Amino acid sequence: MKGVIKNMKSWWLLLFRVWQREFYLITHDGGVMLFFLFLPLLYPILYTLIYNKELVEEVPFVVIDDCRTLKSRAIVQMADATPQMQLVGYASDMAEARHWLNDKACYGIMHIPGDYSQRLVNGAQAVVPFYYDMSLLMRYRSFMEALTDIQIAIGDQERQGLLNDKGEVASGLNVSVIDSQAFILGDVTQGFASFVIPGVLILIIQQSMILGIVMLCGTSRDRRRQNKGIDTLAIKAPIGATILGKMLCYVVIYTPLTIYMLHFVPLMFGLPHVGNLVDIMLFVVPFLTASAFMGMVLQWFVSERETSFLVIVFTSAIFLFLSGLTWPRYAMEIPWRQLSALIPATWGVEGFVNINTNSATLSHVSTPYIALWLLTATYFVVAYLIWKRDRGYDN
Amino acid sequence: MGLREVIVRELRRLVARKIYLFTMIIVPIGCALFFVSLLNEGLPIKVPTAVVDHDNSSLSRQVIRDLGSSQLIDIGIHLNSYHAALDALRSGEVFGFFILPNDFEKDAIAGHSPSITYYCNMAYFIPGTLAFKGFKTTSVSTIGTMAKVQLLSIGMNDDATGSLIQPVVVQDHPIGNPWSNYSIYLCNSFAPAVLALMIMLVTVFSICEEIKCATSVEWLATARGSIVVALLGKILPHTMIFSIVGVFMQSLFYGYNHYPINCGVWIMILAMVMFVVACQSFALIVCCVLPNLRLALSVVSLLGVLSFSITGFSFPLENMYGAVAIFSYIIPVRYYFLIYIDQALNGIPLYFSRYYFMALGIFPLVALTMLWRLKKRCEKPIYVL
Numbered sequence: 001m002k003g004v005i006k007n008m009k010s011w012w013l014l015l016f017r018v019w020q021r022e023f024y025l026i027t028h029d030g031g032v033m034l035f036f037l038f039l040p041l042l043y044p045i046l047y048t049l050i051y052n053k054e055l056v057e058e059v060p061f062v063v064i065d066d067c068r069t070l071k072s073r074a075i076v077q078m079a080d081a082t083p084q085m086q087l088v089g090y091a092s093d094m095a096e097a098r099h100w101l102n103d104k105a106c107y108g109i110m111h112i113p114g115d116y117s118q119r120l121v122n123g124a125q126a127v128v129p130f131y132y133d134m135s136l137l138m139r140y141r142s143f144m145e146a147l148t149d150i151q152i153a154i155g156d157q158e159r160q161g162l163l164n165d166k167g168e169v170a171s172g173l174n175v176s177v178i179d180s181q182a183f184i185l186g187d188v189t190q191g192f193a194s195f196v197i198p199g200v201l202i203l204i205i206q207q208s209m210i211l212g213i214v215m216l217c218g219t220s221r222d223r224r225r226q227n228k229g230i231d232t233l234a235i236k237a238p239i240g241a242t243i244l245g246k247m248l249c250y251v252v253i254y255t256p257l258t259i260y261m262l263h264f265v266p267l268m269f270g271l272p273h274v275g276n277l278v279d280i281m282l283f284v285v286p287f288l289t290a291s292a293f294m295g296m297v298l299q300w301f302v303s304e305r306e307t308s309f310l311v312i313v314f315t316s317a318i319f320l321f322l323s324g325l326t327w328p329r330y331a332m333e334i335p336w337r338q339l340s341a342l343i344p345a346t347w348g349v350e351g352f353v354n355i356n357t358n359s360a361t362l363s364h365v366s367t368p369y370i371a372l373w374l375l376t377a378t379y380f381v382v383a384y385l386i387w388k389r390d391r392g393y394d395n
Numbered sequence: 396m397g398l399r400e401v402i403v404r405e406l407r408r409l410v411a412r413k414i415y416l417f418t419m420i421i422v423p424i425g426c427a428l429f430f431v432s433l434l435n436e437g438l439p440i441k442v443p444t445a446v447v448d449h450d451n452s453s454l455s456r457q458v459i460r461d462l463g464s465s466q467l468i469d470i471g472i473h474l475n476s477y478h479a480a481l482d483a484l485r486s487g488e489v490f491g492f493f494i495l496p497n498d499f500e501k502d503a504i505a506g507h508s509p510s511i512t513y514y515c516n517m518a519y520f521i522p523g524t525l526a527f528k529g530f531k532t533t534s535v536s537t538i539g540t541m542a543k544v545q546l547l548s549i550g551m552n553d554d555a556t557g558s559l560i561q562p563v564v565v566q567d568h569p570i571g572n573p574w575s576n577y578s579i580y581l582c583n584s585f586a587p588a589v590l591a592l593m594i595m596l597v598t599v600f601s602i603c604e605e606i607k608c609a610t611s612v613e614w615l616a617t618a619r620g621s622i623v624v625a626l627l628g629k630i631l632p633h634t635m636i637f638s639i640v641g642v643f644m645q646s647l648f649y650g651y652n653h654y655p656i657n658c659g660v661w662i663m664i665l666a667m668v669m670f671v672v673a674c675q676s677f678a679l680i681v682c683c684v685l686p687n688l689r690l691a692l693s694v695v696s697l698l699g700v701l702s703f704s705i706t707g708f709s710f711p712l713e714n715m716y717g718a719v720a721i722f723s724y725i726i727p728v729r730y731y732f733l734i735y736i737d738q739a740l741n742g743i744p745l746y747f748s749r750y751y752f753m754a755l756g757i758f759p760l761v762a763l764t765m766l767w768r769l770k771k772r773c774e775k776p777i778y779v780l
Contacts, residue, residue, distance in 0.1 A: 050704050057714065128566065140575065185515065314422055314592055316700055321585075331436055331441075
């Protein structure tokens with residue numbers, strides 16, 4: 001019995017020493033510090049600055065007005081007055097308008113046909129073609145939003161006018177017998193930064209952590225290569241203690257960074273942040289552990305310090321899409337959905353966005369929460385096996 | 396000249412290490428296939444949504460059937476309260492919900508203006524927007540139908556009521572991508588950005604590794620002391636491989652997947668080759684400024700990942716802060732993207748893209764002026780960890 005307790009004690013002591021050594025290695029390595037400190041501290045700010053204006057406003061458009069009446073000017077003025085659109089000028093015909101479009105002087109063409117006001121007065125439907133430049137979907141979206149509103153506003157105006165002409169019976173009539181109200185939840189202003197940054201923050205945590213871990217392991221391999229297979233700076237400890245000790249070290253370093261990223265960054269930029277901080281931190285624990293173990297699995301692909309860049313950096317783009325932030329997971333083919341389930345950031349994004357932006361509680365996000373604990377367990381086992389095999393090679 | 400010897404030497408180095416096969420061919424092509432396959436549908440339609448029907452009348456069921464017939468949304472669940480629907484939304488089960496109030500039918504017929512409400516979760520932009528569009532279309536058409544009943548009841552004829560419900564229609568003409576297909580736009584921007592990232596990483600890696608492993612002296616000697624020959628011999632094989640990979644990517648998009656290509660094929664191929672060279676030159680400039688493997692790799696990684704956002708693929712440049720947007724002009728993939736828009740998507744005369752081609756051509760020229768720095772370091776390689 002005494003032996004067991006002694007063994008356990010020495011196991012915990014070794015775990016602590018691994019933790020200590022890892023901390024030393026991290027703080028004395030500029031490259032790793034770049035990933036563990038610079039990236040989490042500065043990338044959120046850089047990214048938010050890029051998108052901080054949130055809305056795509058004042059998108060330029062030109063008008064070809066073949067009608068030139070009070071009513072045709074009214075629709076143009078209305079469009080110009082929306083926050084989304086800005087009139088840059090009148091073109092005499094489609095050829096001129098196309099030239100403006102090709103020159104990027106405008107991104108949309110409104111063509112008011114010659115019989116526009118005539119049709120309105122006669123009570124016939126007037127059709128106004130609008131040509132969109134489709135290079136960026138955000139501009140298209142802004143135009144669409146503004147034009148739908150204008151279509152409804154002018155419709156109401158014209159209808160009332162026509163009904164008034166019909167006489168009193170009709171003018172007293174309430175044509176809008178049903179009212180409809182739309183409510184935007186989550187990203188209430190529909191800003192781009194408010195939508196994308198919460199998810200990107202989670203990805204930054206995962207990717208910076210994995211890059212740092214992989215680089216640490218690559219450096220250790222470099223040392224082993226130089227010292228006949230022995231890493232002089234490694235603590236001799238059981239594999240379980242080694243992996244757990246390292247993981248704890250990363251999680252301890254990332255805890256303050258996570259609070260900074262997931263709490264202070266949204267506050268600084270006024271991004272949606274309606275969730276409970278305690279829920280967020282509880283949710284993030286398995287995310288951090290899963291990411292740390294995943295990093296320890298991925299180190300298998302890296303044989304030297306510098307190849308970590310070549311092998312890991314590009315995955316950010318893949319993981320962003322697999323996370324379901326831009327392309328929702330329900331629309332993915334089954335194999336991709338299954339692959340995405342293996343990545344901590346997928347569940348991290350889903351859970352964090354729901355808590356942070358939609359004020360979900362921990363019980364609402366139980367699926368991602370449980371999935372993250374399962375991933376933690378899975379990656380721990382895989383990392384254990386890989387390290388065991390790795391050590392077998394050394395001996 | 397020694398050029399041939401350097402090329403042969405470089406080819407030997409390329410086949411000697413698996414990392415080159417992985418980074419030069421597997422990653423770019425794998426990513427292109429990934430994007431094409433993931434976004435195959437074009438738009439993530441059939442957004443999971445919920446409906447709350449407090450009325451349970453024939454009219455409310457009619458509205459729900461209308462909602463169900465929309466291709467944009469999928470009414471997956473029927474719930475009995477606002478709170479249940481909000482819970483479903485918070486847990487990510489649905490992206491929006493539609494509520495029909497008590498006495499909906501009764502009030503509608505009596506002209507008491509009952510209010511239908513719908514909620515969309517914009518925390519996820521695309522499904523949120525699609526749910527919004529689906530809900531809005533249905534609510535507008537429901538309102539229209541009811542209004543028509545009212546107008547007919549005061550004795551107006553059928554034709555006149557139609558135009559009264561919607562006197563003005565803005566007709567949509569999206570040029571080049573009439574399906575507003577997300578895949579067309581995303582594959583053409585993100586896949587080249589991944590390629591650019593890999594080109595820059597590989598170029599920096601292969602040059603600075605010579606310095607790290609102190610083989611740069613021998614490398615220069617093979618080129619008989621000329622840094623230009625040494626680099627040409629090193630980079631040309633890469634240019635070939637990356638160009639082939641890039642053109643393969645294009646054939647995947649424009650040939651196999653029939654994404655719009657409204658210009659001559661050769662224009663896009665030329666753009667691809669110039670883009671590859673520009674990315675290599677960009678990496679070369681980084682190497683000249685920071686001839687240290689780790690630092691140079693860090694810089695191109697940071698810029699390469701940032702270039703996905705800062706080049707304005709999704710958020711237009713003119714809506715960013717000027718001080719941020721200006722950095723977009725130093726990144727080669729921005730110009731390739733602009734050429735793609737002008738040529739492949741919009742098919743406008745080459746004249747309008749002249750500056751973008753020129754910009755791609757400037758990168759190698761800038762790199763040429765800085766080579767002396769790299770040469771100095773290659774002659775005396777020192778590796779700092």
